[in-house]
Amino acid sequence: MSHPLLQDWAGPHGLPPFADIQPADFQAAFDAALSRHRAEIDAIASQPEAPSFANTLAAFDASGRLLTRLEHLFYTLTASATSPELQAQQRALAAPLAAHGSAVYMHAGLFARVDALFEARERLGLTAEQRRLLERVHLDFLRAGARLAPEAKARYAAVMARLAELTTRFAQNVLAAESGYQLRLLTEAELAGLPGFVRAAARQAAADRGLAEGVHVITLSRSLIVPFLSFSARRDLREQAWRAWVGRGDGSAGGADADNRELCREILALRVEQARLHGHASYADFALEDTMARSQPAVMQLLERVWQPALAAQARERDAVLGAMAAAGATHALEPWDWRFYAEQARRARFELDEAEVKPYFALDRMVEAMFDCASRLFGLQFKARPDIAGYHADVRAYEVLNADGSLRGLFLQDNFARPTKRSGAWMNALRNQSRALGATPVILNNNNFARGAVGEPTLLSFDDVRTLFHEFGHGLHGLLSDVEYERLAGTQVLRDFVELPSQLFEHWMAEPAVLKTFARHWQTDEPLPDALLAKLQAARQFGQGYETLRYTASAIVDMAAHALPEAPADVVAFERDTLAAWGLPPEVGMNHRLTHFQHLFSSAGYAAGYYVYLWAEVLDCDAFNAFVEAGDVFDPVVAARLRDCILAAGNSVEPGAAFRAFRGRDPVVEPMLKDRGLLV
Structure with a gap:
């Protein structure tokens, strides 16, 4: 056989x-x-x-x-x-x-x-x-x-082999911590405050784990735990869930098998050695050598540019959160597990906007239609569902991607739901990259981790989930529209601080009124998103950006600081704490990713000394989207053709700075990004 x-x-x-x-x-x-x-x-x-x-x-x-x-x-x-x-x-x-x-x-x-x-x-x-x-x-x-000299080559190979072992163990530890956690909600009192869509997702999570009917489970999937922290009236349970979420890999939950502290330290130490073999003082210097940023000062200048405005914005948001606490009669101190709960109440009071009212308009299937329609209007692509094509899991959906003339462009696979056998986060990868020399059409896969809706009901997405859906599909378009001769230059194989440009740029279309009015329809009544609700969404769009910007930037700062060290810290948790204290991060804010579960950094070297790239690319994507705004049509065919030719089709066949200039006619400017985040005073 x-x-x-x-x-x-x-x-x-x-x-x-x-x-x-x-x-x-x-x-x-x-x-x-x-x-x-x-x-x-x-x-x-x-x-x-x-x-x-x-x-x-x-x-x-x-x-x-x-x-x-x-x-x-x-x-x-x-x-x-x-x-x-x-x-x-x-x-x-x-x-x-x-x-x-x-x-x-x-x-x-x-x-x-x-x-x-x-x-x-x-x-x-x-x-x-x-x-x-x-x-x-x-x-x-x-x-x-x-x-390298022969002895150095041998040592370098040994370092890389050991790093491969350590990063594999790190990723498996994080998955074990995430898949092993269940916060079981057994009574109505424990479900207090949770709207129907959260209850449905928690009920389905319990069913997926073979638990008895009537049990609800909160997992560490972002699409489930963030709504729980936003709506649960049980402060004690919010604290439990929050501690489990932020404590992944730090030893706080017990069990040496899932403790990543020593793995982080050894990985950092080996990366310092790797950099020194190349003649660099730190891994950050080595990693940044092959980026658009090129140097630590360039990265830190950008991070510092947003830090102070974000601190000021978060202070204003804090006043609103404290006001919501006072209105609710809360007398306890503001803790990290309180922020999202009272911020949601403040948002509801200020903008008369309730996420439970919004979410029924964002069914997953409708939003997939929306992203396909945007790609069709921009690039002439057609998407043909192929339910007969089986993937590696029953959740995988297959679509043939056709050019405007009906010729085959590639195959797109989408895997949208969280499950215990799948790592957290969202990502794009290729099962096959495009290459004219090899006669290869691309096979592109998007993975998300949405909380599945209950049986017989659609999966309802938050606005943030919709952004993630569009983000990953932006990466997918980068792979699908690649048109290069050589596989090494195909699709997303560009410099790390350029790769997020197509993904973050595509996010802009998900919030366009014309898109929302067409595809955001109530899953029960088919009513389109009402104008009044759309206006509230737009008015509230920048509320909470101070908090979210600080969480992201804090993670990028700690990443850069850890990889800029001439030797690994003895205690990565203490190093993280001291770094954030030096920058003045408010204690109720926290980080997007702590070092002990920071898969961008430690499951591979992909984003090591490189988590800043999302902000770097945001400068590019906000400026790039302005090209459509200036044209007077967010689907302007001339600008879209230039985007396809100069950025998406080019892959890594053109130096990224030159590619952006070919599209925009000049170098990028930072002001559109600051304005988009509400940080431009």
Whole structure:
């Protein structure tokens, strides 16, 4: 019988045979894929012909196809549909896969050829995209240690292998902490204050976990715990839930298996060593070398630019929250688990806006229609539901994506619901990247973690959930609309502080009145969102932005501070506390992510010394959206075509600053972002 992972994948659009795959299959498949890739690399490096773009760069970009497709599949499953058996495979494979990456990028013969082409790049007559590929691949080799001395190379490879093991354990610990927590609500008194949509989601969460009828469960899924903290009248239960949410990984819940403090410290220590092997004093210096920001001062200047206005805005919001507490007769001090509850009451009083009144207009299926319609109006795309295409889980929905002329653009998969086998957060990933050279159409996946509605009822989203839906689809469009020759330059494989531009830019359309009036319809009556309610939503849009901006910026500051250290802190929890105290973060605010569960930083190096990128990209996206506003039509076809050509289709084939200038006609300015957040006085 053929191995299901090694045979040609004959599923629709080349999808793998999900139903036939067992966790134990991956070891043999990866063994074969690694062996094949090593042989391909050796063949490129040892060929007698002088290095050329075709026989070295293009050949390298086309190599490792089996390994690439296995990795895309494996990491999709470990993030979205894991199991104890799959997690064991993930731990076992972490170091060998990292070691293989080091062996490829430290391959002396291959690097010699790439380096020779790089030195001769001015004389090779390359196209702009070929030159970009050469420059990016050469930098990949350098940043992976290709120029290090032999002893340093060996140590560097050992560091990277150990980091792979540690980041895998970190992510699995966070998942264990999140999936293992249940706040069970058994009586009407414990449900006090919760509106119907929260009760329905909590009832469904209990049913998903096999609990008795009538039990309600609050999990640590953001789409469930944030509404609970906003509406629950039981202060004692709010405190329990809040402590569980912010305490993930810090040892406060007990159990050494889920304690990430030492993992954080060792990861930080190894990253310092990694940076020093490259000649940098800190990991932040090393990481920022290949970004738009380039340096710590540039990042800190942006963070400082928003910090003081956000503090002032949060102080004004605090007055409103204290007023709501006084109106309710509360005499206790304002604590972090009180903020969202009384802020919701203050918002309700000030704007006559009740989220329980708003949420019935935001059914998930309607909002998916809205995002598809926006993509169609902007880029001419068509989305054809394919319920016959099975994914790795019953929750996955498949859509063929067609160009305006009906030709195939790619396949879009969407996995929207939280479950115990899925990591928290929301993300986009590719099961296959676009590449003209490889004849590859993209297969793009969006993951969200919405709290599922009760059986027979739709899943209702908050306004923040809708923003997340559009955000991830913005990443999805970046992958789907990619139109480059070489896979290394495709889609979202851009600099980290540019990758959030398409996603955050697409968020702007979810709040457009024309979109809301068309698609925000009451799930029971089909009544469109009333003008009066829309006006209230717009009036209240910036309320709470001080609080939210501080929470985000505090996380970005702690990230940068931790990675700017010349050595790892002895106690990451104390370091986090002291850093926030030095910046004057009000104690009732807190952070979006504490270090001990900060998956952006410690589940991989993807956003390490890089959490600032959301704010950096927000400067870009607010300025970019203004191009549509200035055109007088948020669906202006000329501006949309320029956005597609200059940003979305280009992938990493163009330097990001040049790509933005090609779209906007100039460098970005910060004022639109400050105005959008209500921080421009």
